[in-house]
Amino acid sequence: MDKKIPVAILGATGSVGQKFIELLKDHPWFEIAALCASERSAGKPYHEAANWFQASELPKHIGEMIVQPCEPSVPGRIVFSGLDSSVAGEIEQAMAKAGKIVVSNSKNHRMHDDVPLLVPEINADHLALLKKQAFGDGMIVTNPNCSTIGLVLALKPLVDAFGVREVSVVTMQALSGAGYPGVASLDIIDNAVPYIGGEEDKIETEPLKIFGDLINDHVEPAVMNISASCNRIAVVDGHMECVSVRLGRQASAKEIIEAWEDYRAEPQEMGLPTAPGRPVHYHREEHYPQPRKHRMLDKGMAVSIGRLRECSILEWKFTLLSHNTIRGAAGGALLNAELMVEMGLV
């Protein structure tokens, strides 16, 4: 690539926006051309507008960029959106109409018929839906919810090898999933909260579209029965999920672990810069995976799985972990954009 592709970040001051900056600041293909946020922030240098709460240092030249309003005239061929869902719908539509490639982490367009809900390792072929979009040069692509992504990456090798018919999942989700300021400290120190608004519905429905078959430029949802219970716990980053599954055919533990460990897909074959070396790591230690130890595996883009054992109600149970703001948000969107570049869509 001779010259880097200019990109804009929408919602740049927020939690996901900050993660986009972290992942894009040294990116080999993309360079940040614009940081966009609400009217309240627009016009200020970024370091003033944002309460930077990442553990890495904010690069000085980015801190001094002037925040722009979220308008279609911003520079950048690709627009990464970390906007709040209360405003993402309209702004993303306007951007697409203006010819931008909108790569969004917001929930607004995920379930639209003509919008790919894209996980490059799973359904790269769903990009064919873009043909149906009526934005001219512009387009909208989305990535799944932060609690969905770990689950579908763990299920994909099982879907391919054995089929998956039923999934029961209980999550223990990290605080960064609620954005900033998000969860009040008084609600979570020495405590846990057994409810996250809208989350269970997302885990129960998004996988059906992701695993759906593309038939005549239409995604036919997969048939899979998913039941979810979502909890918030005192962890900064990294969603943990206890999963039970009923497969489509008999399998041994050995076969299942091999399916996970052998799993490679387009992003690995293409060598996309943000792709994990291995999408799934299986840990044999009985007390693994753990958020603080494994969330950063493969740059935060891999899913860690452990504790595969038989389930007396469904057939198998295991625990998974994935980084909710990297693989589950900014990193996932970035991988989508990289796939689109590699496939000649940008």
Added chain:
Amino acid sequence: MDKKIPVAILGATGSVGQKFIELLKDHPWFEIAALCASERSAGKPYHEAANWFQASELPKHIGEMIVQPCEPSVPGRIVFSGLDSSVAGEIEQAMAKAGKIVVSNSKNHRMHDDVPLLVPEINADHLALLKKQAFGDGMIVTNPNCSTIGLVLALKPLVDAFGVREVSVVTMQALSGAGYPGVASLDIIDNAVPYIGGEEDKIETEPLKIFGDLINDHVEPAVMNISASCNRIAVVDGHMECVSVRLGRQASAKEIIEAWEDYRAEPQEMGLPTAPGRPVHYHREEHYPQPRKHRMLDKGMAVSIGRLRECSILEWKFTLLSHNTIRGAAGGALLNAELMVEMGLV
């Protein structure tokens, strides 16, 4: 009661032992006659031998009691045992042979054929097993594991009203369940651990004995399929559990909630001092129950339930919470002893 019944506490310096002291220090029926612990502690004043880490103050006169070794000659008609399972087996046997009423929180004798695994609200009739014990005046009674008790109290009204055939449970368990020093802070701050040794087996098997039928002085285990996944999270006290159930017959949400709210049993009718006013509290707020807010309901002896909703795999799912060192350990044992007094066994 004219005169209080003298009791001894085994393992008095440990986590459960300290809870026994807290609950017994102002008890209307019992008075602490002896504090027993390992040879290392014996001979020292209690306040020196123990690292008292309860939030309440250690009463001065108890702090000054001299710790005794765990020998059958200790004073006290009832012996509460919070011993580590590595030593509980032998010591409790010796105590029973010496004529003591051993009310144990340890796992060692729980599954023995002639030992009641007692939950006063559920299976008071199992005390009939005592006839089969060969200890003369002595006897051994046990209470279930700290993660089992919340589950069986939540299930009991459903068992009675509708039957329960399948149970899938994922726990988020508190740190105090691991004793002291227990879980290292480096293992749990900004982290969670998806494994607790031996715990899943206990939740999957103990309820079958507790719900078992007493037939000819023998407990015939209930038929119920339970699958458990146990996790440790950064909460001091209070085990939370996400439960899904398949019932024996159709029921509405209204019927289920009524079954919980109407649930009363022997301990409530007898007015036992440590009995909760209501064994089960159902919370209608969608983000309840929570450990820090609800663990102390009804003196830490009640189970809090919330979020009843349909489950697409089994039939219903809900979240429960119970205090693991009160209802799940010392308080549960104490209630067992109170029941035995009231039934004339002491």
Added chain:
Amino acid sequence: MDKKIPVAILGATGSVGQKFIELLKDHPWFEIAALCASERSAGKPYHEAANWFQASELPKHIGEMIVQPCEPSVPGRIVFSGLDSSVAGEIEQAMAKAGKIVVSNSKNHRMHDDVPLLVPEINADHLALLKKQAFGDGMIVTNPNCSTIGLVLALKPLVDAFGVREVSVVTMQALSGAGYPGVASLDIIDNAVPYIGGEEDKIETEPLKIFGDLINDHVEPAVMNISASCNRIAVVDGHMECVSVRLGRQASAKEIIEAWEDYRAEPQEMGLPTAPGRPVHYHREEHYPQPRKHRMLDKGMAVSIGRLRECSILEWKFTLLSHNTIRGAAGGALLNAELMVEMGLV
């Protein structure tokens, strides 16, 4: 007392307001006649208007009280104010003008010339300032900031016995001091914050008024040099403070500890219901005091001190702990009101 005195709570839905409810719900002298809050909450049942986040249960009859706006017409002779300082100034003035006895925890009037900054153990005589207030039957009395109160209670016995000339204090303050939602969990899990807006100024100035001499109905500030550094840490309740002092005359460790342990004042002598049995507890264990273990000593109204040792720069150093929302807020205000009742001012 034949009949309980009706009281109103201003800011009843907030953090301090909830603590007022907890402490007043079974009070022997007072009964809650009105719960007042902002227009947004007014008209709703309290359990709907407030997000009750205390560990104790909200009594049903209080949960069903209809929240009223903060208007002078509310019932109640005494008005406890837990209002935010952005509105407390005007509302408290209006209440006093309407003849209410305003017992406030807000900072707005603390440093006013004619307003007692009252700590019943220290400066009950400052109530003479009330003569100068021009509210007719009404009056305003305040209690100090949550980080000041522990410090002045620890210093008072030293002031009396030896004099105190210099004080260096570094605080580690609890999350509840910031109200609700207050500190974001992402800012405090695995973290600490070395700044609390306005706090250092309060600790450096309020003690001068509290220890001031009443001369001709005027408080002449004490001469004492205080330097403070304030930090927020991941503790729910209980402010810890590392203090170094230079005394007015030489003293031994033994004398200092005796001064603390012998310390009793009006509230103890009068037997006020909320008064701690002993205002100061000295702990000899080298790793005490600790927030979770000692904040509830004497119903959360006592100060715990430990680690007295020589300081090579000033003369002595020690660590103190006090409960910031009980002794440092609602409980402190309540004790003020009890003192006023006992002194015939109500």
Added chain:
Amino acid sequence: MDKKIPVAILGATGSVGQKFIELLKDHPWFEIAALCASERSAGKPYHEAANWFQASELPKHIGEMIVQPCEPSVPGRIVFSGLDSSVAGEIEQAMAKAGKIVVSNSKNHRMHDDVPLLVPEINADHLALLKKQAFGDGMIVTNPNCSTIGLVLALKPLVDAFGVREVSVVTMQALSGAGYPGVASLDIIDNAVPYIGGEEDKIETEPLKIFGDLINDHVEPAVMNISASCNRIAVVDGHMECVSVRLGRQASAKEIIEAWEDYRAEPQEMGLPTAPGRPVHYHREEHYPQPRKHRMLDKGMAVSIGRLRECSILEWKFTLLSHNTIRGAAGGALLNAELMVEMGLV
């Protein structure tokens, strides 16, 4: 450097030992030739012997290295010691006698007359003490305690520019400073501990040696009055310290900040691989520095300072933060070794 220098790690399974591995695994000058630990671990593959609790992945080839006993025959010219002080004394002596260059993080030899207590930015000249050591080719060099290092790096520019006469410091120290398992979670969740055994003495005495003058191959301790209070809080990594100082001559805030920001020393000039670009970062945001946000600045080797303001008792106060297991332990030792290589001592 044509060929990497082989090094051994003593205490390789422990907390500091693991950090040594993390920092050495891709080091440009050194390569790990031996992992040594207690007899209990010796003979096992490292991944079995150690409970690896770092957030980074353990490289496979290191996990498969066989742990050796801590004997002088181990390969490696340099020996990094993260041994527990109960055994470090003897083992390190034996290693030095066998001709090894012992670069130790243990406290045992720090205050010995002929052992440099080395901070490369401050007292590189103290390496002259090595002449007095009687180990032949072998030698022992130490780095200071994890709470001392941040303090001396922050003071050094002030010592040079203005002189420092008095220092009052209150620490809030991270859990990793206590090793593993170290602090029990029940002692620190929703809690803080106002005591760390031996720590205050170390902060009060080590700086005097570090800032001491080298006169005739002897270090004459600096004259500086330091008073310390040490606390443990619920932070994983990163010690925070509230510091007040009296300088040797008047200085303005601007001058002090410039002294910090301009501070560079030998490690920066030599470009040592582990040296921070800038030893001290001054933050202008009033709520900085914070452990989670700033501990990793400059690879965890820099000290962050903020909140410089006047102190009414001494003259200036500020807050500092440094990474206790990197700059304060393994990274500090590594920088010592790099300095020695660059100075031709290896």
